[in-house]
Amino acid sequence: MKYTATYDLMESVRNTNEWLGASVQAFASYPLFALSMNPMLPMMAAWGKVTERSFARMVAKPDWGIRSVVGPDGQDHLVDEKVVVERPFGNLVQFFVRRRAPMARRILLVAPMSGHYATLLRSTVASLLPDADVWVTDWHNARDIPVSAGKFDVEDYTLYIADFLRELGPDTHVIAICQPVPLVLAATAWLAAEDPDAQPRSLTLMGGPVDPDAAATEVTDFGRRVTMGQLEQTMIQRVGFKYKGAGRLVYPGLLQLAGFISMNAERHSGAFTEQILREARGEASDHDAHNRFYDEYLAVMDMTAEFYLSTVERIFKNREIARNVFAVKGKRVDIGAITRVAVKIVEGEKDDISAPGQCLAALDLLTGLPESKKARHLEPGAGHYGIFAGKSWRLNIRPLVLDFIDANSAAPRPERKPAKAVTPIRLASA
Structure with missing residues (x-):
């Protein structure tokens, strides 16, 4: 049960943050507060919206979203x-x-x-x-x-x-x-x-x-520093009772995501801070560059x-x-x-x-x-x-x-011209 407890603990933390974000957004968006000029209220609502979306995406498989192609x-x-x-x-x-x-x-x-x-x-x-x-x-x-x-x-x-x-x-x-x-x-x-x-x-x-x-x-x-025994003890967990794979030993996606983010923590922190500010100013949208990237990046699998x-x-x-x-x-x-x-x-x-x-x-x-x-x-x-x-x-x-x-095809296409590498244009510094 040790491995199951740690898996369910991580899922509980994720679920709690998702709920907290949704709750803060709902509270700060209460109609009565519209009479207040306090700038903290839109900031709270923005924080809640970004937080709720981010933690919800961690357990949702993204859609391919490829609807059509031009022939x-x-x-x-x-x-x-x-x-x-x-x-x-x-x-x-x-x-x-x-x-x-x-x-x-x-x-x-x-x-x-x-x-x-x-x-x-x-x-x-x-x-x-x-x-x-x-x-x-x-x-x-x-x-x-x-x-x-x-x-x-x-x-x-x-x-x-x-x-x-x-x-x-x-x-x-x-x-x-x-x-x-x-x-x-x-x-x-x-x-x-x-x-x-x-x-x-x-x-x-x-x-x-x-x-x-x-x-x-x-x-x-990292692979050279740690032993297989250390990996098994620290990285492997058993799927909790919420999912069909209950009892299966896995390397959890949430643990992998924590590793991804820690490699560039400062950059990710800055990106989320900027997104909260854009939400507060009304400049963000469901399909802006931040959401397009992080909807995919945060969606992880075991x-x-x-x-x-x-x-x-x-x-x-x-x-x-x-x-x-x-x-x-x-x-x-x-x-x-x-x-x-x-x-x-x-x-x-x-x-x-x-x-x-x-x-x-x-x-x-x-x-x-x-x-x-x-x-x-x-x-x-x-x-x-x-x-x-x-x-x-x-x-x-x-x-x-x-x-x-x-x-290297059965029937090569001689009419296609070989591609040439494009050299990026570099602007001279002033």
Whole structure:
């Protein structure tokens, strides 16, 4: 019961703050107070509104919100989310565009399972949909998965990816972002040995920890400092009685969120202070920049304890992927078995989560792949999120990735001109 008590304590704190924010907002907005000129009343109402919204978002899965896409005919085409493969721990979801013929590009976006929902890739999906058919791995919140569904660790994750690729077929192009990069590499190597015809045509690996020792970050330093016993005692909790997964051992999303915020506490504190002031002045809105960002950022999900612990131990501490000794079902997965899948590495120059070099290490493991099928790109000035959701993605990386996909498709598109990297304009200081 010890682990359940701590889980329910965190949920109680969150629930209390949500209630407190709503109560303060309601109290400070009481009509009688409109006769008062005291500036503290609108400030109280603003604080309550921001607080209530923030704590409520922590347990709500965001909506994809992709309603339509403009087709080549200039018309809007409605977009449906279709579950192609349904599994206990995650689904394969297609963004099906109505009244549009199948596209030549078939892209599987492998979303991270690192505390946030797959909707973190919303802007990435939306930017690819006009030019490709897009599928995404939609991982489930572990708190909502009954204990009867069994375990889910890094080996299970790898097999899920392999099964999704079997479902989509060999004309698929994979884009893996952050956490799944080493396991997508392992899944492809697994297919190379077990089911070669199911391998994708290309892998685009973006900002992932293939070799955490290649470049130190705060994340890798943390993994090196703590022991597995310390992690299990301090990070693992048992889902409380409020959710379907009651009794399941998890790494709670709320605990992960606390870690995220602590890494940039001053910046987040300033952002919320500014938002409260905007609310008090009547300048904020439901869909302003602050709410769009934090509605997604604050929405966190629990990971199964075995997935979290096996990731830290096998990927970060033991470096099983980096040393090419990773095994699935007791059978070693040889990355060198990949001989025909083109691989492109994308890194951000200022990535402080998976620093440049960690993802690039994948190319050294691909000993059986010709150099002509290897590519790399280091985006100047880009941070971790910028490489898949920011200006760097929109202006530089997305065109380069589409060119890479076209160059390694069954029917390349010669009419598309190669993209050129856009150099940011720098203003001279006065």
